[in-house]
Amino acid sequence: MSYRIMIIDDEKIVGDMAKLSLEQEGYEVETFLSGAPALQRLREQKFDVVVTDLKMKGIDGLEVLRTVKELSPETKVIMITAFANLNVAIEAIKADVNDFFPKPVKIKELKESIKKALQK
Amino acid sequence: MGTFSEMVRSIFRKLEGRPGGFAKRLDLKEAFRLYKEVLESNNRALMVITDMGEKLGGDFIFDINYVRKAYADLSADIRGSIERFDLLTGGRHDAAGAFNRVDSLIRAMVYGTAPASGKLVVFYDDISWDMVRDVGGKNYHLSELRNMLGLKVPEAFALTGAAYDAYMEHNGIRQMLTAGDAADTEGGLETIREAVAAGEFPPGLDRAIGEAVATVARRAGGGGSLAVRSSAEEEDGDLSFAGQFMTVLNVPLEKEAVKEAYRKVVASLFAPGALQYQKQHGYAAGSLRMPVGCVLMVDARSSGVLYTADPVGGREESLLINAAWGLGSTVVDGRTDADLFIVGKKPALHLEEARIGEKQLMAVAAEGGGTKEVETPPEMRSKPSLSEEDALELASIALEIERYYKRPQDVEWARGADGGMSILQSRPLVAAAAPAGPAPGRDELKEALARYPVLMSNRGRVVQKGVAGGKVFVVKNAADLDHFPRGAVLVAKHDSPQYVRVMPYAAAIITDTGAPTSHMASICREFRVPAVVNAGVATQSLAHGQEITLSAEEDGSATVYAGLAEELLQVQAANSRSMEDLYEFRRKRYLMRYISPLNLINPLVDEFTAEKCRTMHDILRFIHEKAVQALVDASVHAEGHAAFKRLDLPIPAGIHVIDIGGGLVEGKGEKVSVEEVTSLPLRAIVKGMMHPGAWHTEPVSLGMRDFLSSMVRMQEPAQEQAGFAGNNIAVVSREYMNLTLRFGYHFNLVDCFCSERAGNNHVYFRFVGGATDITKRSRRIRLIEEILREYGFISTTKGDLIIARLSHVGRDEILDILEKSGRLIAFTRQLDAVLDSDSDVERFKRNFLEDKYELAD
Numbered sequence: 001m002s003y004r005i006m007i008i009d010d011e012k013i014v015g016d017m018a019k020l021s022l023e024q025e026g027y028e029v030e031t032f033l034s035g036a037p038a039l040q041r042l043r044e045q046k047f048d049v050v051v052t053d054l055k056m057k058g059i060d061g062l063e064v065l066r067t068v069k070e071l072s073p074e075t076k077v078i079m080i081t082a083f084a085n086l087n088v089a090i091e092a093i094k095a096d097v098n099d100f101f102p103k104p105v106k107i108k109e110l111k112e113s114i115k116k117a118l119q120k
Numbered sequence: 121m122g123t124f125s126e127m128v129r130s131i132f133r134k135l136e137g138r139p140g141g142f143a144k145r146l147d148l149k150e151a152f153r154l155y156k157e158v159l160e161s162n163n164r165a166l167m168v169i170t171d172m173g174e175k176l177g178g179d180f181i182f183d184i185n186y187v188r189k190a191y192a193d194l195s196a197d198i199r200g201s202i203e204r205f206d207l208l209t210g211g212r213h214d215a216a217g218a219f220n221r222v223d224s225l226i227r228a229m230v231y232g233t234a235p236a237s238g239k240l241v242v243f244y245d246d247i248s249w250d251m252v253r254d255v256g257g258k259n260y261h262l263s264e265l266r267n268m269l270g271l272k273v274p275e276a277f278a279l280t281g282a283a284y285d286a287y288m289e290h291n292g293i294r295q296m297l298t299a300g301d302a303a304d305t306e307g308g309l310e311t312i313r314e315a316v317a318a319g320e321f322p323p324g325l326d327r328a329i330g331e332a333v334a335t336v337a338r339r340a341g342g343g344g345s346l347a348v349r350s351s352a353e354e355e356d357g358d359l360s361f362a363g364q365f366m367t368v369l370n371v372p373l374e375k376e377a378v379k380e381a382y383r384k385v386v387a388s389l390f391a392p393g394a395l396q397y398q399k400q401h402g403y404a405a406g407s408l409r410m411p412v413g414c415v416l417m418v419d420a421r422s423s424g425v426l427y428t429a430d431p432v433g434g435r436e437e438s439l440l441i442n443a444a445w446g447l448g449s450t451v452v453d454g455r456t457d458a459d460l461f462i463v464g465k466k467p468a469l470h471l472e473e474a475r476i477g478e479k480q481l482m483a484v485a486a487e488g489g490g491t492k493e494v495e496t497p498p499e500m501r502s503k504p505s506l507s508e509e510d511a512l513e514l515a516s517i518a519l520e521i522e523r524y525y526k527r528p529q530d531v532e533w534a535r536g537a538d539g540g541m542s543i544l545q546s547r548p549l550v551a552a553a554a555p556a557g558p559a560p561g562r563d564e565l566k567e568a569l570a571r572y573p574v575l576m577s578n579r580g581r582v583v584q585k586g587v588a589g590g591k592v593f594v595v596k597n598a599a600d601l602d603h604f605p606r607g608a609v610l611v612a613k614h615d616s617p618q619y620v621r622v623m624p625y626a627a628a629i630i631t632d633t634g635a636p637t638s639h640m641a642s643i644c645r646e647f648r649v650p651a652v653v654n655a656g657v658a659t660q661s662l663a664h665g666q667e668i669t670l671s672a673e674e675d676g677s678a679t680v681y682a683g684l685a686e687e688l689l690q691v692q693a694a695n696s697r698s699m700e701d702l703y704e705f706r707r708k709r710y711l712m713r714y715i716s717p718l719n720l721i722n723p724l725v726d727e728f729t730a731e732k733c734r735t736m737h738d739i740l741r742f743i744h745e746k747a748v749q750a751l752v753d754a755s756v757h758a759e760g761h762a763a764f765k766r767l768d769l770p771i772p773a774g775i776h777v778i779d780i781g782g783g784l785v786e787g788k789g790e791k792v793s794v795e796e797v798t799s800l801p802l803r804a805i806v807k808g809m810m811h812p813g814a815w816h817t818e819p820v821s822l823g824m825r826d827f828l829s830s831m832v833r834m835q836e837p838a839q840e841q842a843g844f845a846g847n848n849i850a851v852v853s854r855e856y857m858n859l860t861l862r863f864g865y866h867f868n869l870v871d872c873f874c875s876e877r878a879g880n881n882h883v884y885f886r887f888v889g890g891a892t893d894i895t896k897r898s899r900r901i902r903l904i905e906e907i908l909r910e911y912g913f914i915s916t917t918k919g920d921l922i923i924a925r926l927s928h929v930g931r932d933e934i935l936d937i938l939e940k941s942g943r944l945i946a947f948t949r950q951l952d953a954v955l956d957s958d959s960d961v962e963r964f965k966r967n968f969l970e971d972k973y974e975l976a977d
Contacts, residue, residue, distance in 0.1 A: 013181075016704050103185070106179060107181060
């Protein structure tokens with residue numbers, strides 16, 4: 001059985017690129033352009049890893065993170081953001097984020113991070 | 121005679137009085153400071169370009185914020201550079217104008233509006249890299265095959281997006297489209313279609329079409345007809361709308377006929393099925409513009425389609441060719457039992473299989489326009505519509521196209537009655553399945569690779585990752601590029617932007633020296649040619665003609681294997697297509713076209729002007745070159761420096777040194793010894809001049825003609841360089857030297873900057889004149905040119921003048937070359953007198969390179 005990964009980012013290119021490179025690794029990948037439909041989907045389907053942008057209109061990355069942990073504490077969350085900010089990082093760590101990447105994200109590193117998260 | 125400095129001042133005053141003189145010349149120290157600042161900001165800009173190339177290269181997930189921020193940094197650096205540059209050059213070059221032009225194109229892209237040239241008609245020959253939006257993907261790619269790869273593509277012109285806008289505007293259709301939901305109802309659509317099909321042409325467009333048709337008719341030499349078809353295609357050809365829009369074939373070469381065909385093609389944009397397709401891909405009705413292509417029809421004996429890979433079986437090792445008699449439409453539409461040729465790619469192209477079809481039908485041009493299907497004459501039906509030779513020729517052309525686009529291709533072709541093979545279209549082969557079986561795994565790969573001897577490993581800097589195989593072609597000088605075979609691996613001592621000439625056909629590039637921020641490196645990234653620079657020993661370890669495979673890895677390690685490592689190449693093929701398949705990726709990456717390609721390559725030609733700059737990279741290069749020029753000028757005309765010192769040399773070279781900072785050991789006195797010279801370039805060149813044997817002291821005898829010639833030349837008005845008659849001046853700092861030499865009647869200028877950063881470094885070498893007759897002087901120029909080219913200079917000559925340039929070379933190497941140049945200056949000082957025949961040039965060149973300086977045989 002292959003692992004399920006969800007990507008949430010309000011820019012299409014981020015989801016497209018992540019999906020394409022993660023599918024090459026054999027993961028099943030779904031992408032969302034905003035938090036609301038993503039959380040809706042999470043209520044129907046369990047995902048092993050959620051990769052989410054931090055800054056999005058409406059539901060932001062921190063809220064996604066908290067909701068994911070509520071719905072399914074074993075789901076790992078990786079956060080990516082263009083605006084690295086220490087306070088946000090602390091908040092995210094408190095909420096049990098698995099990893100935190102500034103954009104642009106090196107695909108190879110993202111893959112490694114997911115692999116590690118799945119082994120935990 | 122007064123003191124030396126008085127004399128220089130008086131000359132300077134004379135020069136100031138000349139029209140276009142040097143009244144506003146900068147103080148040399150100030151010029152040098154500005155020059156260094158220009159270099160610094162240029163370097164920062166080049167680093168941003170490098171970073172953007174890397175981040176947008178497919179290994180990183182990026183978003184528009186990154187693009188915007190990186191571009192903001194880049195433009196700030198370039199603006200800063202231009203500011204200093206304008207001060208340095210007195211605003212003589214319109215670099216800011218060039219910047220604003222390119223900047224507005226990029227901004228339009230970063231912030232979402234499309235630029236356009238405004239031209240209504242563009243001939244394929246005139247379609248440049250920045251016109252893809254104007255002419256549409258199909259026109260653009262076809263013109264690229266003609267202009268970049270030199271393939272046979274029929275005479276053609278594009279009716280641009282601006283022509284489309286003008287037509288729609290003129291007929292009030294734009295208003296219809298924007299008004300309410302006209303395009304959403306079948307009745308509304310019908311009205312729009314009718315309006316398009318019956319539209320009038322605005323006078324400008326009408327005239328432009330008339331002129332274009334007349335030009336094609338003239339070039340076609342009478343007779344012929346056009347294929348008029350849509351080029352409304354996403355710019356990189358992914359969303360091809362294949363078969364969605366109408367194509368009108370065999371349109372007579374008459375203005376009215378072309379206009380009628382244009383109406384039909386444009387109307388097909390609003391056909392119900394086509395609209396549905398556009399909607400599915402996110403285009404609202406009326407949001408797509410339609411450029412149109414008008415291509416001269418090939419008088420085809422046979423035609424068809426070629427796939428550079430087998431789209432069904434997934435076999436990458438063969439090409440498929442479908443062919444039938446006459447025009448290609450029966451093959452494209454699958455309406456005849458066409459011939460199928462399977463061509464194997466390895467070891468060399470060979471015909472694997474030929475299944476000859478029945479070909480009952482063939483398409484031919486109909487009288488008065490259009491095409492018709494007719495029964496194939498019985499005697500032709502089961503005859504192959506392509507010979508084996510033709511099939512192989514076609515296959516080799518198609519592979520070249522595939523190599524250029526780095527993706528399997530779907531090629532439409534036609535073989536003319538004259539036997540020539542024309543390419544009518546090439547687009548990515550979208551149906552290509554994954555290669556048969558998975559690519560070899562890591563362990564298997566390791567095992568397989570163990571069979572290939574390693575020629576080089578972990579040397580140099582990877583500037584573009586990738587795997588590529590081919591025969592080594594060692595490039596020693598620019599002229600070698602004329603013979604560069606397609607698909608070869610370019611190996612050279614230095615990296616050079618000159619290589620852009622062969623970049624579309626090079627499998628890979630490996631150089632001994634070079635930097636990842638060099639011009640060449642960014643061009644490699646643009647063309648995605650795997651490349652390694654600064655590999656040190658490539659020209660020694662890799663033999664000309666040898667087959668190799670380069671594996672340049674993401675982690676920066678590079679390995680060169682002997683032979684073609686098929687296993688590696690296969691992995692590369694499986695991985696390379698991925699990101700390119702994403703529309704969003706290509707769209708975002710697109711702005712790099714206005715940033716990283718380099719069009720200004722040779723600073724020694726007339727086109728090296730601000731107006732010719734089309735990318736940010738061009739602007740940086742232009743600024744650098746002209747800044748060097750400004751510095752040379754400022755040095756040549758240096759004035760007001762108290763500290764002239766005579767360089768004490770064992771040879772009578774009579775050099776005076778002006779130190780602008782760190783070029784001499786500080787001290788009083790009018791003389792300095794060689795040991796007191798701390799300027800690296802001056803030390804190097806003087807060392808060369810003093811090289812044992814290079815400086816001949818015995819007088820050479822002038823023949824009668826030479827003597828007369830020298831008498832005549834003495835009467836000539838002073839040249840610019842003659843201002844320093846009898847006095848040789850070196851303006852120096854620790855890393856810089858501008859040396860003006862006059863020996864007898866020849867004048868020599870060497871300008872050099874040699875810092876730790878190879879990208880900043882240059883040598884500029886100018887030599888003119890001599891006492892002998894022009895034949896001998898020209899021979900000497902040829903000798904100098906050939907030797908300088910051995911050292912990697914590019915040069916231009918005219919009569920007894922040579923200007924040669926070398927740049928982007930590391931400090932140690934520059935100093936070595938300067939030392940050799942010093943020897944060359946010393947050696948050739950009086951050499952023209954003994955260059956009695958052309959064969960002497962070759963002999964002295966050989967001797968010089970072997971460190972032999974005898975004048976006699």
